[in-house]
Amino acid sequence: MGSTGAGKTTLINLLMRFYEVNGGSILLDGRDTRSLSRADLRSNFGMVLQDTWLFDGTVAENIAYSKPDAAREEIIAAAKAARADFFVRTMPHGYDTMLSNDTENISVGQRQLLTIARVFLCNPALLILDEATSSVDTRTEMEIGKAMRPL
Numbered sequence: 211m212g213s214t215g216a217g218k219t220t221l222i223n224l225l226m227r228f229y230e231v232n233g234g235s236i237l238l239d240g241r242d243t244r245s246l247s248r249a250d251l252r253s254n255f256g257m258v259l260q261d262t263w264l265f266d267g268t269v270a271e272n273i274a275y276s277k278p279d280a281a282r283e284e285i286i287a288a289a290k291a292a293r294a295d296f297f298v299r300t301m302p303h304g305y306d307t308m309l310s311n312d313t314e315n316i317s318v319g320q321r322q323l324l325t326i327a328r329v330f331l332c333n334p335a336l337l338i339l340d341e342a343t344s345s346v347d348t349r350t351e352m353e354i355g356k357a358m359r360p361l
């Protein structure tokens with residue numbers, strides 16, 4: 211959290227090594243993040259950003275991006291935690307509905323809920339939320355906030 215221009219997005223880019231640190235260092239549990247592979251580093255984090263992305267696949271596959279071997283029940287539990295289950299059930303084929311990144315069959319806020327469901331499913335050590343609920347309504351935002359407390 212921080213005021214506009216404070217450096218939130220910059221900090222995320224540095225943490226995730228989208229930019230390399232060229233002065234000082236960032237330590238994760240005492241280890242310089244540059245000494246870890248990008249894959250190892252990023253496996254510690256779950257991210258929900260303002261910009262969401264979906265890939266060509268079903269709703270269930272998109273949620274399970276963070277855990278490809280997840281059972282259907284786990285995927286549904288994550289979707290429920292993220293308040294996404296109710297709208298997924300209204301889609302023509304429910305969790306088997308095909309999505310793609312340029313799909314128009316779901317709204318921006320619904321995309322954000324699906325990316326939040328991904329995070330619930332992988333239960334990461336560190337959670338980055340940068341305007342994670344900027345496109346959902348206030349009531350859903352409050353519900354997600356409550357659901358995120360145990361997470």
Ligand SMILES: Nc1ncnc2c1ncn2[C@@H]1O[C@H](COP(=O)(O)OP(=O)(O)OP(=O)(O)O)[C@@H](O)[C@H]1O
Nearest residue numbers: 211212213214215216217218219220221222340341
């Ligand atoms: N690649 C860059 N080169 C130069 N300056 C940059 C670059 N990226 C960000 N900045 C500057 O760094 C400051 C922090 O930007 P950043 O995007 O991290 O803010 P933020 O906290 O995410 O803001 P917002 O809440 O508006 O998203 C701003 O003054 C911005 O103009």
Ligand SMILES: [Mg+2]
Nearest residue numbers: 218219220340
């Ligand atoms: Mg920002």
